[in-house]
Amino acid sequence: MKDGVNGVALAVFIFFFLAVTVMGFLAARWRRADDEHSLDEWGLGGRSFGTWITWFLLGGDLYTAYTFVAVPAAIYAAGAAGFFAVPYTILVYPLIFTFLPRLWSVSHKHGYVTTSDFVRGRFGSKGLSLAVAVTGILATMPYIALQLVGIQAVLDVMGVGGGENTNWFMKDLPLLIAFGVLAAYTYSSGLRAPALIAFVKDTLIYIVIAVAIIYIPIKLGGFDEIFKAAGDKYTAAGAGGIVPAEAGQWTYATLALGSALALFMYPHSITATLSSRSRNVIRRNTTILPLYSLMLGLLALLGFMAIAAGVKVTNGQLAIPQLFETMFPDWFAGVAFAAIGIGALVPAAIMSIAAANLFTRNIYKDFIKPDATPQQETKVSKLVSLLVKVGALVFVLTMDKTVAINFQLLGGIWILQTFPALVGGLFTRWFHRWALLVGWAVGMLYGTLAAYGVASPTQKHFGGSAKEIPGIGEIGYIGLTAFVLNVVVTVVLTFAFRAFKAPEGIDETSPEDYTADAGDPGVEAELPPATAGASH
Amino acid sequence: MSDVPEVKPPAVTPVRVVIALCLFAPFVAMLWVGSYAKTDPAFIGIPFFYWYQMLWVLISTALTMIAYKLWQRDQRARATTKGGVEA
Numbered sequence: 001m002k003d004g005v006n007g008v009a010l011a012v013f014i015f016f017f018l019a020v021t022v023m024g025f026l027a028a029r030w031r032r033a034d035d036e037h038s039l040d041e042w043g044l045g046g047r048s049f050g051t052w053i054t055w056f057l058l059g060g061d062l063y064t065a066y067t068f069v070a071v072p073a074a075i076y077a078a079g080a081a082g083f084f085a086v087p088y089t090i091l092v093y094p095l096i097f098t099f100l101p102r103l104w105s106v107s108h109k110h111g112y113v114t115t116s117d118f119v120r121g122r123f124g125s126k127g128l129s130l131a132v133a134v135t136g137i138l139a140t141m142p143y144i145a146l147q148l149v150g151i152q153a154v155l156d157v158m159g160v161g162g163g164e165n166t167n168w169f170m171k172d173l174p175l176l177i178a179f180g181v182l183a184a185y186t187y188s189s190g191l192r193a194p195a196l197i198a199f200v201k202d203t204l205i206y207i208v209i210a211v212a213i214i215y216i217p218i219k220l221g222g223f224d225e226i227f228k229a230a231g232d233k234y235t236a237a238g239a240g241g242i243v244p245a246e247a248g249q250w251t252y253a254t255l256a257l258g259s260a261l262a263l264f265m266y267p268h269s270i271t272a273t274l275s276s277r278s279r280n281v282i283r284r285n286t287t288i289l290p291l292y293s294l295m296l297g298l299l300a301l302l303g304f305m306a307i308a309a310g311v312k313v314t315n316g317q318l319a320i321p322q323l324f325e326t327m328f329p330d331w332f333a334g335v336a337f338a339a340i341g342i343g344a345l346v347p348a349a350i351m352s353i354a355a356a357n358l359f360t361r362n363i364y365k366d367f368i369k370p371d372a373t374p375q376q377e378t379k380v381s382k383l384v385s386l387l388v389k390v391g392a393l394v395f396v397l398t399m400d401k402t403v404a405i406n407f408q409l410l411g412g413i414w415i416l417q418t419f420p421a422l423v424g425g426l427f428t429r430w431f432h433r434w435a436l437l438v439g440w441a442v443g444m445l446y447g448t449l450a451a452y453g454v455a456s457p458t459q460k461h462f463g464g465s466a467k468e469i470p471g472i473g474e475i476g477y478i479g480l481t482a483f484v485l486n487v488v489v490t491v492v493l494t495f496a497f498r499a500f501k502a503p504e505g506i507d508e509t510s511p512e513d514y515t516a517d518a519g520d521p522g523v524e525a526e527l528p529p530a531t532a533g534a535s536h
Numbered sequence: 537m538s539d540v541p542e543v544k545p546p547a548v549t550p551v552r553v554v555i556a557l558c559l560f561a562p563f564v565a566m567l568w569v570g571s572y573a574k575t576d577p578a579f580i581g582i583p584f585f586y587w588y589q590m591l592w593v594l595i596s597t598a599l600t601m602i603a604y605k606l607w608q609r610d611q612r613a614r615a616t617t618k619g620g621v622e623a
Contacts (some may be wrong), residue, residue: 078540080573080585083585083586083589085594086590087566087567087589087595090562090566090589091562091563091566092561092595093596093597093600094549094558094559094562094563094596094599094600094603097559097600097603097604098559142587151583221578223580223581223582224578224581225581227581227582227583227587229603240581242575242585243573243574243575243583243585244569244573246570246573249569249573250569252569253566253567253568253569256566256567257567258565259571280608283584283604283607284604286604287600287601287604290593290594290596290597290600291597293578293593294593294594295588297589297590297593298590301582301586390616413569438623
């Protein structure tokens with residue numbers, strides 16, 4: 001690490017940061033609609049985004065700064081096992097192709113802003129909807145905190161994160177400024193701010209990756225050398241490898257599948273989805289979003305390059321920023337850091353909006369003030385989005401980073417437990433609402449306990465997300481095991497509750513709601529088999 | 537929407553089977569880790585394990601795109617035959 005502050009890189013970083021700040025505030029005027037005080041406007045950008053904006057927004061949302069830092073960091077530390085992020089993102093798109101358009105349609109028809117709104121409407125159960133909302137908020141909070149960790153990593157490498165000797169205030173000041181600005185424009189512009197900034201973020205990221213993937217291998221003597229150096233390192237360390245060992249393959253596959261199932265359960269993914277203009281925007285996006293997966297794959301390879309470039313860091317999170325600083329001229333390192341930094345702001349904004357929407361719609365309106373007007377809803381959402389960010393900030397500044405990472409790991413396991421209620425509910429009303437609730441609770445409990453029991457060389461608990469699958473004996477992703485357990489419990493109990501004729505709750509949706517496409521007269525009712533049978 | 541009970545085209549048609557296969561193929565390919573957990577053949581120095589999965593990003597994109605096009609066509613066909621008895 002170079003000593004002191006990297007002036008040129010910092011100047012470039014600040015330039016881009018200021019540029020997006022201005023954009024963030026101006027975004028409030030972008031495509032403004034008449035009714036600017038409704039939650040649809042602030043929290044979903046007026047549900048008006050077309051294919052390209054949605055693409056940038058979703059890309060900016062799903063591929064976060066933390067992803068950019070953590071995926072190569074995992075490769076840097078463990079080799080092939082960290083590459084599961086690529087099959088994971090490959091599987092996401094065929095998966096959402098099947099259910100996301102249905103969610104869009106039913107949400108559009110009934111004015112749902114969150115997934116919990118849908119669950120409440122479909123199953124007539126405030127309890128189940130509350131469970132989904134709380135899970136969503138719990139899973140999102142640490143995710144926001146990790147975006148801060150991403151910014152911190154960049155600031156550290158630029159030399160403004162402060163060393164051990166600076167006092168805490170000076171050390172954290174840049175982070176406080178960055179988040180103050182973020183909070184201010186999210187408050188004033190809502191979802192439009194991250195949508196606009198996402199353009200800058202993704203453009204920068206694509207430029208940086210394209211340059212990195214060509215320039216760095218040339219400087220390091222080609223991929224042969226890079227993988228040779230990496231292989232030697234793993235062999236010497238006695239951990240990791242260039243390809244996953246036989247024993248690691250179950251883990252690899254279950255992590256990929258479980259994460260793919262979980263991704264669109266996260267509130268921020270749904271917020272970005274519901275902001276799109278039509279059903280087709282979503283389907284079209286499933287065909288162009290994989291471009292980001294390609295980028296992610298290339299990015300992951302940077303982890304090997306960090307090894308070959310001789311980057312030595314104890315904190316793996318710093319490997320990639322450090323690689324950039326070592327390999328790139330200062331000004332371009334600045335561009336790369338700006339890409340990561342802005343890459344943290346976009347998802348943090350969307351996540352805080354998503355969490356705020358959940359709170360407002362499914363806790364505030366359902367349980368505290370049922371007669372809230374749209375203006376009040378928007379006001380509460382705006383305030384909560386601030387609170388959520390402050391909470392995340394406090395979390396990062398007061399607690400050890402590993403706590404945020406542990407919680408994020410747990411968050412992934414938890415959010416997957418809402419899958420049966422949400423995706424199940426999109427296709428069938430067969431599941432009983434109480435069964436879904438018990439299934440969810442069992443999944444949450446098992447997942448949390450199992451994760452607690454995983455030790456790693458550095459941690460006694462929450463040492464990883466994989467554990468022996470009971471009954472199979474292979475090591476698999478805890479989230480997926482918990483999910484299977486969840487589904488089994490739900491199915492068994494549904495039979496039981498139905499046998500005892502437990503009250504089913506009122507379903508306010510009808511089959512054709514799931515295929516409706518607003519403002520598109522050419523699209524007629526499409527009745528996939530699952531719905532056709534579900535309502536009878 | 538279709539509030540009048542029409543004679544519906546069958547729910548499972550060859551086109552829909554193809555769509556399902558397009559969407560399902562990536563799952564088989566990616567979850568069968570044993571089929572690609574090896575270093576050779578390498579491509580410009582990148583072990584098989586890595587370039588193969590990146591190649592699948594492109595393959596699955598193409599497959600999803602095909603599924604999308606077929607689905608659109610399927611929907612249009614259904615929209616025009618709505619009210620007819622064609623099955």
